[in-house]
Amino acid sequence: MIYRFKGRPFEKLISGRTNKQFGMFDRNGEYLTNDTEIAERIVAVGRYDYVKKEDPFEVKEEVEEEEVLEEVKEVTNKRTCKKCGEEFENQGLLLQHYKTEHPKK
Numbered sequence: 001m002i003y004r005f006k007g008r009p010f011e012k013l014i015s016g017r018t019n020k021q022f023g024m025f026d027r028n029g030e031y032l033t034n035d036t037e038i039a040e041r042i043v044a045v046g047r048y049d050y051v052k053k054e055d056p057f058e059v060k061e062e063v064e065e066e067e068v069l070e071e072v073k074e075v076t077n078k079r080t081c082k083k084c085g086e087e088f089e090n091q092g093l094l095l096q097h098y099k100t101e102h103p104k105k
Contacts, residue, residue, distance in 0.1 A: 081101075083098075
C-alpha cells in the first residue's frame with residue numbers, strides 16, 4: 001500500500017526518536033511512503049493531512065486493446081514532405097522519399 005500525506009513543500013520529516021530526518025515533502029507538498037510504521041507515526045503526530053491509501057497493483061479500469069491501439073494511431077506523428085506535401089508513417093520512409101524523389105543536383 002502507498003500512503004500519501006500533504007504538508008508544506010520541501011518540509012523535512014524529523015524522527016522524534018532519533019532526531020534525524022527520515023523524509024521530505026516534494027515540491028507539490030506530498031510525501032509518499034509504503035512503510036506502515038512510518039505512516040502510523042506521521043498520523044500520530046497530527047500535523048500533516050492524511051490524503052489516501054492506494055494499492056499500486058489494483059486494476060483501476062479495464063480498457064480494451066482496440067481502443068488503446070486506436071488512440072496510439074491517432075497520437076503518432078505523420079511525417080510530411082516539405083517539398084511536395086506527401087505524408088509518411090515514419091522518418092525512414094520520409095528520408096527515402098527525399099533521396100529518390102527530390103535528389104540534390
